[in-house]
Amino acid sequence: MDRLIVFRHVRAIDPSSALDAVIDVVIEKDRIVRLGPDAGAEAAKAEWAQVITAPGAWLLPGLVDLHAHLREPGQEYKEDIRSGLAAAAAGGFTDICAMPNTLPVNDSRMVTEAMLARAHEVGGTRLHPIGAITVGQRGESLTEMGDLREAGAVAVSDDGRCVTNSAVMRRALEYASVFDLPVIQHAEDHALTEGAQMHEGSVSTRLGLRGWPRVAEDIIVSRDLLLAEYTGARYHVAHASTEGTVRLLREAKSRGLRVTAEVTPHHLLLTHEAVGLYDTACKVNPPLREQRDIEALRQGLADGTIDAVATDHAPHATIDKGCEWSEAKPGMIGLELCLPLLLGLVAEGALPLARLVTSLTQAPAGIARLPDKRIREGARADLVLIDPEERWTIDASCLRSKSHNTPFLGRTVKGRVKMTMVAGNVVFESTPRSS
Numbered sequence: 001m002d003r004l005i006v007f008r009h010v011r012a013i014d015p016s017s018a019l020d021a022v023i024d025v026v027i028e029k030d031r032i033v034r035l036g037p038d039a040g041a042e043a044a045k046a047e048w049a050q051v052i053t054a055p056g057a058w059l060l061p062g063l064v065d066l067h068a069h070l071r072e073p074g075q076e077y078k079e080d081i082r083s084g085l086a087a088a089a090a091g092g093f094t095d096i097c098a099m100p101n102t103l104p105v106n107d108s109r110m111v112t113e114a115m116l117a118r119a120h121e122v123g124g125t126r127l128h129p130i131g132a133i134t135v136g137q138r139g140e141s142l143t144e145m146g147d148l149r150e151a152g153a154v155a156v157s158d159d160g161r162c163v164t165n166s167a168v169m170r171r172a173l174e175y176a177s178v179f180d181l182p183v184i185q186h187a188e189d190h191a192l193t194e195g196a197q198m199h200e201g202s203v204s205t206r207l208g209l210r211g212w213p214r215v216a217e218d219i220i221v222s223r224d225l226l227l228a229e230y231t232g233a234r235y236h237v238a239h240a241s242t243e244g245t246v247r248l249l250r251e252a253k254s255r256g257l258r259v260t261a262e263v264t265p266h267h268l269l270l271t272h273e274a275v276g277l278y279d280t281a282c283k284v285n286p287p288l289r290e291q292r293d294i295e296a297l298r299q300g301l302a303d304g305t306i307d308a309v310a311t312d313h314a315p316h317a318t319i320d321k322g323c324e325w326s327e328a329k330p331g332m333i334g335l336e337l338c339l340p341l342l343l344g345l346v347a348e349g350a351l352p353l354a355r356l357v358t359s360l361t362q363a364p365a366g367i368a369r370l371p372d373k374r375i376r377e378g379a380r381a382d383l384v385l386i387d388p389e390e391r392w393t394i395d396a397s398c399l400r401s402k403s404h405n406t407p408f409l410g411r412t413v414k415g416r417v418k419m420t421m422v423a424g425n426v427v428f429e430s431t432p433r434s435s
């Protein structure tokens with residue numbers, strides 16, 4: 001018998017279809033075939049139907065992450081494609097884009113194909129590789145972007161490093177636009193961040209650490225926006241962290257530029273004060289900044305200046321973090337914490353729920369040119385079911401990721417992913433309520 005799944009009386013939320021109502025949603029094989037009040041009453045009677053009655057639960061389109069580091073090939077002790085995709089599924093993600101700063105760098109068709117082959121073997125959440133902009137991420141010669149695209153890359157980026165040379169960036173934008181690939185920039189003027197250990201401000205002064213000033217990001221973003229305008233290419237800002245970036249993007253968008261941006265949960269929630277006394281879990285690039293940056297980023301996300309939320313899931317092992325601050329690797333995990341953390345912002349009234357959903361579904365899907373994420377008849381059944389009321393405490397033992405580097409351990413959050421479905425296949429299902 002073909003697969004038949006019936007969600008009964010769930011709150012289905014899909015801003016792109018102007019949907020927010022308590023309804024039934026019926027899935028046959030890989031598609032949503034019916035939805036509406038009591039639309040599942042008949043189907044639920046079928047002997048082979050899997051009926052999911054979850055009063056109070058929310059059903060959202062599957063989440064899309066534009067920015068994750070899966071560490072395979074090369075650093076599988078931190079994460080691999082299997083554990084990374086498992087973490088993604090547990091976080092409600094049906095699609096994730098993997099950054100190319102692997103070992104070797106994903107700057108060739110061969111690496112892209114190998115990653116996709118591995119993801120295919122593993123199954124579950126879909127993996128979409130991002131190819132490098134320059135060979136070896138060295139910032140010099142461009143990669144064969146046509147090959148990367150043909151092999152399955154959805155964007156190009158040298159993330160972890162910034163393309164600082166303006167001529168290289170110009171050529172990258174021109175070349176990528178031939179293949180309709182967005183160029184994702186890690187905006188950091190390396191000349192201004194040499195030796196930098198955290199945000200340049202009162203905390204870096206107190207701790208005696210060299211700082212990464214906001215302007216190191218703003219300079220690159222403003223130059224890139226000029227280049228994007230000049231070349232007409234698609235340009236995307238990774239992990240926006242400053243109020244300057246938000247202001248520059250707002251101005252660029254008001255003039256009709258084809259530019260987009262993402263922000264991470266940690267940059268929306270934490271300031272440099274979280275570093276405390278050298279807590280390496282808070283070491284991340286770009287660094288945690290100040291309250292006024294948080295305010296600007298939240299405002300930018302709420303009004304659409306910032307299009308998407310991305311996790312920048314950056315797993316590092318204990319050996320990479322359990323050392324002196326200056327030796328510790330930057331980055332924090334995010335796939336499993338993103339949705340619950342940001343539901344907290346919604347509960348506080350700092351972000352409309354519809355914007356949160358769009359910024360995790362339709363917006364990133366559009367940037368990576370993935371199929372629409374919709375809850376409507378005929379759409380592919382990429383869905384996530386959440387219990388918005390369940391409270392739980394973030395603990396290493398409940399994480400699928402191989403690494404546990406996050407400053408949010410021990411924090412109690414409200415809202416939990418109960419089920420993730422990729423084209424009608426259940427790829428994650430949580431154990432029953434623990435509290």
Ligand SMILES: NC(=O)N[C@@H](CC(=O)O)C(=O)O
Binds near residue numbers: 069285286
């Ligand atoms: N965000 C980080 O601090 N680290 C990322 C690289 C990056 O996103 O710049 C990593 O690969 O570990």
Ligand SMILES: [Zn+2]
Binds near residue numbers: 159161186239
């Ligand atoms: Zn980066």
Ligand SMILES: [Zn+2]
Binds near residue numbers: 067099159312
């Ligand atoms: Zn990154």
